[in-house]
Amino acid sequence: xxxxxxxxxxxxxxxxxxxxxxxxxxxxxxxxxxxxxxxxxxxxxxxxxxxxxxxxxxxxxxxxxxxxxxxxxxxxxxxxxxxxxxxxxxxxxxxxxxxxxxxxxxxxxxxxxxxxxxxxxxxxxxxxxxxxxxxxxxxxxxxxxxxxxxxxxxxxxxxxxxxxxxxxxxxxxxxxxxxxxxxxxxxxxxxxxxxxxxxxxxxxxxxxxxxxxxxxxxxxxxxxxxxxxxxxxxxxxxxxxxxxxxxxxxxxxxxxxxxxxxxxxxxxxxxxxxxxxxxxxxxxxxxxxxxxxxxxxxxxxxxxxxxxxxxxxxxxxxxxxxxxxxxxxxxxxxxxxxxxxxxxxxxxxxxxxxxxxxxxxxxxxxxxxxxxxxxxxxxxxxxxxxxxxxxxxxxxxxxxxxxxxxxxxxxxxxxxxxxxxxxxxxxxxxxxxxxxxxxxxxxxxxxxxxxxxxxxxxxxxxxxxxxxxxxxxxxxxxxxxxxxxxxxxxxxxxxxxxxxxxxxxxxxxxxxxxxxxxxxxxxxxxxxxxxxxxxxxxxxxxxxxxxxxxxxxxxxxxxxxxxxxxxxxxxxxxxxxxxxxxxxxxxxxxxxxxxxxxxxxxxxxxxxxxxxxxxxxxxxxxxxxxxxxxxxxxxxxxxxxxxxxxxxxxxxxxxxxxxxxxxxxxxxxxxxxxxxxxxxxxxxxxxxxxxxxxxxxxxxxxxxxxxxxxxxxxxxxxxxxxxxxxxx
Numbered sequence: 001x002x003x004x005x006x007x008x009x010x011x012x013x014x015x016x017x018x019x020x021x022x023x024x025x026x027x028x029x030x031x032x033x034x035x036x037x038x039x040x041x042x043x044x045x046x047x048x049x050x051x052x053x054x055x056x057x058x059x060x061x062x063x064x065x066x067x068x069x070x071x072x073x074x075x076x077x078x079x080x081x082x083x084x085x086x087x088x089x090x091x092x093x094x095x096x097x098x099x100x101x102x103x104x105x106x107x108x109x110x111x112x113x114x115x116x117x118x119x120x121x122x123x124x125x126x127x128x129x130x131x132x133x134x135x136x137x138x139x140x141x142x143x144x145x146x147x148x149x150x151x152x153x154x155x156x157x158x159x160x161x162x163x164x165x166x167x168x169x170x171x172x173x174x175x176x177x178x179x180x181x182x183x184x185x186x187x188x189x190x191x192x193x194x195x196x197x198x199x200x201x202x203x204x205x206x207x208x209x210x211x212x213x214x215x216x217x218x219x220x221x222x223x224x225x226x227x228x229x230x231x232x233x234x235x236x237x238x239x240x241x242x243x244x245x246x247x248x249x250x251x252x253x254x255x256x257x258x259x260x261x262x263x264x265x266x267x268x269x270x271x272x273x274x275x276x277x278x279x280x281x282x283x284x285x286x287x288x289x290x291x292x293x294x295x296x297x298x299x300x301x302x303x304x305x306x307x308x309x310x311x312x313x314x315x316x317x318x319x320x321x322x323x324x325x326x327x328x329x330x331x332x333x334x335x336x337x338x339x340x341x342x343x344x345x346x347x348x349x350x351x352x353x354x355x356x357x358x359x360x361x362x363x364x365x366x367x368x369x370x371x372x373x374x375x376x377x378x379x380x381x382x383x384x385x386x387x388x389x390x391x392x393x394x395x396x397x398x399x400x401x402x403x404x405x406x407x408x409x410x411x412x413x414x415x416x417x418x419x420x421x422x423x424x425x426x427x428x429x430x431x432x433x434x435x436x437x438x439x440x441x442x443x444x445x446x447x448x449x450x451x452x453x454x455x456x457x458x459x460x461x462x463x464x465x466x467x468x469x470x471x472x473x474x475x476x477x478x479x480x481x482x483x484x485x486x487x488x489x490x491x492x493x494x495x496x497x498x499x500x501x502x503x504x505x506x507x508x509x510x511x512x513x514x515x516x517x518x519x520x521x522x523x524x525x526x527x528x529x530x531x532x533x534x535x536x537x538x539x540x541x542x543x544x545x546x547x548x549x550x551x552x553x554x555x556x557x558x559x560x561x562x563x564x565x566x567x568x569x570x571x572x573x574x575x576x577x578x579x580x581x582x583x584x585x586x587x588x589x590x591x592x593x594x595x596x597x598x599x600x601x602x603x604x605x606x607x608x609x610x611x612x613x614x615x616x617x618x619x620x621x622x623x624x625x626x627x628x629x630x631x632x633x634x635x636x637x638x639x640x641x642x643x644x645x646x647x648x649x650x651x652x653x654x655x656x657x658x659x660x661x662x663x664x665x666x667x668x669x670x671x672x673x674x675x676x677x678x679x680x681x682x683x684x685x686x687x688x689x690x691x692x693x694x695x696x697x698x699x700x701x702x703x704x705x706x707x708x709x710x711x712x713x714x715x716x717x718x719x720x721x722x723x724x725x726x727x728x
Contacts, residue, residue, distance in 0.1 A: 438473040
C-alpha cells in the first residue's frame with residue numbers, strides 16, 4: 001500500500017475547540033485487517049525469547065515485524081484510526097505488541113496524536129487508544145529497541161521528538177481542557193494515566209467489577225466476562241492499585257512542573273468553602289481521578305526508605321486476613337497534604353475547623369465520595385488521621401451508630417477499622433462500637449452489617465484491645481451463656497437446599513471465628529471448644545471449603561506449635577474424623593488440610609494413626625493428583641512397603657529440614673553464629689525427643705546437607721514425589 005501524505009493535517013477542522021481528524025482511509029483499514037496480529041500466549045513467549053536472546057542470529061518474530069512495518073506505514077493516520085471502531089482495535093493490538101519493546105515505535109505513534117489529543121480523550125474509541133499508548137509508552141520490557149535490530153523493517157523516525165517532550169506536549173494540549181475532562185467519562189481516564197506517568201507511578205488493575213455502594217444487588221446471575229490477556233494494563237477494572245515504578249524511558253524530574261500545573265487545574269490552588277471540588281469528589285468520573293491524583297502525589301514524594309520497604313514486602317507472601325497494602329503517607333506541607341486540605345476544606349492552624357467536620361460527614365455518606373475519604377484515611381500521617389477521625393465523629397457512639405446504619409458509610413467504618421494506627425484509637429472506636437454488637441444489629445444477617453463485626457474482631461485481635469468485652473458482647477447478642485455456643489451461629493446462616501452436601505457458610509462470620517482463635521489463650525480456648533463441638537459432617541465440609549479451611553482449620557493448626565491446647569485439638573480432630581480422611585485427602589481443598597495437619601500433630605504416634613487410615617485407602621488416593629500429593633507428603637507408600645521404622649526416620653528427617661529452613665527465614669539478617677543456636681532450639685521444642693550424645697547426633701540424626709534441604713519442601717504443600725526416596 002502506498003504511504004499517504006498526511007490527511008489528518010490537511011483536513012483537520014476545529015469544532016468546539018477540538019481538532020478533529022478525518023475518517024480513516026478505507027485502504028488503510030483493509031491493509032491493517034490483513035496483518036497477522038492475532039496475539040496469543042505463544043506469540044508473547046516468542047517475543048520474550050527473542051528479546052532475552054543474546055545471539056545476533058536470532059530472527060525477529062513475524063508478529064513483531066508486521067507490527068513495526070504497520071506502525072511506520074500508518075504514522076500519518078494514527079488519529080484517524082483511533083477514532084474508528086475497527087481501526088482503534090487494530091491500533092491497540094499494534095501498541096500492545098510493539099510499544100513495550102520499542103521506544104521508537106512509541107514516539108512515532110505519540111507524534112501521530114499531537115494536535116488531536118483533546119478530541120481523542122473525549123472519544124469513545126480514541127480515549128482507549130490514547131490511554132493504552134500512554135501507559136505502554138513509558139514501560140520498557142527490553143534493554144534494546146527491537147526496531148533497531150538488523151532484520152527489523154525500516155522505520156523513519158527522523159525529526160520525531162524525544163518521548164518526554166511528546167508527553168509534555170500532550171500535557172500542554174490537555175491542560176486548558178482539564179476542567180471539562182475531569183468530569184468526562186472518557187477524558188477522566190486519560191487524565192488518570194497522564195497524572196500517573198508524570199508522577200512516576202503505574203496503575204495495576206484487578207479483574208472484576210465492583211458494584212456501586214448502596215446499590216441493591218441484582219438477583220439475576222450474569223454470565224462472567226472472560227478477562228482479556230491484557231486487562232491488567234487497562235483502566236477497565238474498577239479496582240486499582242498504584243505501584244511506584246520509575247520509567248527508564250522518561251525522567252520524572254522534568255515533569256514536576258507539569259504535574260503541579262495539572263494538580264492546580266484539577267483541584268484549585270487554595271482552600272475554599274465547600275462547593276465545586278467536593279461535588280467533583282462525589283462525581284462518578286472526577287472522584288476516582290482525584291483519588292488517583294492524591295495517591296500519585298503521595299507516592300511521588302515518598303521517601304526512599306518506604307520504597308525499600310515496598311520492594312521487600314513485594315517478595316513476601318501477603319497475609320490472608322486483615323492485610324492492608326503498604327502505602328506511603330504524605331508529609332505535612334507536601335503536595336499530597338495540600339490536596340487533602342482542599343478536598344476536606346481543611347484550615348491548617350485553625351483548631352475550630354469550621355468546614356472539615358461537615359465535609360467528612362457528607363463524603364462518608366456518598367457512594368463515590370466515601371472512596372475519597374477512605375483514600376485520605378490510608379494516606380494520612382498519624383497526626384492528621386487522628387484529627388480526621390475525631391472531626392468525623394467516629395469516636396462518638398451516637399455518630400458511629402449513624403455511620404454503621406447507613407448503607408454507604410458503613411463501608412467507611414470498615415475501612416477505618418482496618419487502618420487504625422494505635423491501641424488508644426482501637427480502644428476508643430471499639431468501645432463506641434460494642435453496643436451495636438450487644439444489641440445484635442451488626443450480627444443480624446438481614447441488616448447486612450456483619451462486615452463491621454468482622455473488622456472489629458480483627459482490630460481487637462491486632463491490638464489486643466477489649467477482647468473480653470468483645471466476647472461478652474457476642475454472648476449477649478446471641479443470648480448464649482458461653483462463647484462455645486456462639487461459634488456455630490457465626491459460621492452457618494442456613495443449609496443449601498439444592499446441594500445437600502454443601503452448606504451456606506457466612507464469610508464475615510468465618511473471619512470472626514478466625515480472629516477469636518487468635519485472641520488471648522483463655523478466649524481462644526473457648527472458641528476452639530465451640531469449633532470442636534461441631535458435627536463430623538460440618539467439620540468435613542469446612543475442610544473441603546476454601547474459606548472454611550483457611551479460617552477454621554488453619555486457625556486451629558496455626559497455633560498448634562505454640563499452644564498445647566491447640567495441639568491437643570489437632571489430635572482430637574484426627575480421632576473425631578476417623579474414617580473420613582481418605583475422602584478429605586482426595587478433595588481439591590481438603591488435601592492441604594491433611595498435609596498441614598500431618599505436620600502440626602505433636603507426636604509420631606498421632607501421625608501414625610493418620611497415616612494408617614490413609615494407607616488403607618492408598619489405591620483410592622493413587623487415583624487422583626490430590627491423593628498422590630498426600631501420599632508423597634505423608635510418606636504413605638513408605639509406611640505400607642518399608643514399615644514403621646523406615647517411615648518414622650523419613651518423617652523426622654523431613655521435619656528437621658523444614659524446621660531448619662524456617663529457622664533461617666526467621667533469623668533474617670542475623671549472622672551465622674547466632675542462627676545455629678536458634679535452629680537447635682527449634683529441634684528441641686518441636687520433637688520432644690531425648691537428648692542424644694554428640695557422636696550419635698553426628699552419625700545418625702545430623703542436620704541434612706543443603707542439597708537434601710533443597711530436595712525437600714519448605715512450605716506446607718506437597719513435596720516432590722521423589723523426595724521420600726532420599727535414604728538417610
